[in-house]
Amino acid sequence: MKSPAAPLRAGSLADHLRRRYSPVLVILSPPRCGSTVVARSCWRHPLFRWYVHEPCDRLYHRGDDAGSVRAALSEALDAPDRPAGGTGHGVVIKEMTFQARPLLAELAGAATLPVVVTVRDPRLAIRSRMRQLEKAGEDPCFPPVESGWADLGHALALMRRAGVPYVVTDVTRLSERPADHLPALCARLGIPYTPAMLSWPRVPEMSLGRLDGEQRHWYARVLSSTGFQPPDEQVPPLDAFPAGMRAHVAGCLAAYEEIMAGPHTLEVA
Structure with missing residues (x-):
């Protein structure tokens, strides 16, 4: 089921989202850093009914204008199996940092809760992206911007300047x-x-994003899952990456380590 039809009015995306949903949770992340599974978990919270998956995907991959983002935000997915007591009318919006570059300020400004930033060791994330591209028959050595780490740094700096938690x-x-x-x-x-956030129903038939199924295999695992899966991957050494990518991976790793050492990182004893 799609969210109730309502055309976007003139004004910023932030204004529209705050009028339409409450609360608004924004999840930003570099690719392959678990943002979809975290979104899946948050979507199980009774405060949230709607989910928007990467509204900026066509903006980046197809060169569409901001109208494609507005269309995506007008077609939020309804929760397939709301937990008992779910009466909220909030929305979870999950986006990749590099796709949202022109609209990072608006997306962050739309949040009524602190923005959730998901990360993981870039060596794991970048290798995962390379594997997904290979599965689709594409060049695994993707453009550096698509690692998302440079735009993550931009987004964090933007939020600090604007006072966005x-x-x-x-x-x-x-x-x-x-x-x-x-x-x-x-x-x-x-x-x-x-505790409803710890598990969710399998929804392998669900289609995420607006790229006509091109990235369906990217989400097959999380949509077929029923909860968080313990990590089982070994971190690859830098020399396991193609020579032309090693400096970039090393730079992303340095950015990750700096972010993890910062005051905004969630620490659990």
């Missing part, structure tokens, strides 16, 4: 101990924790 969570740590990390995340968001 945010919290950084490492999805590897979260997946290792979700029952400990999710209550801490909810506390940072200022919302009550519910």
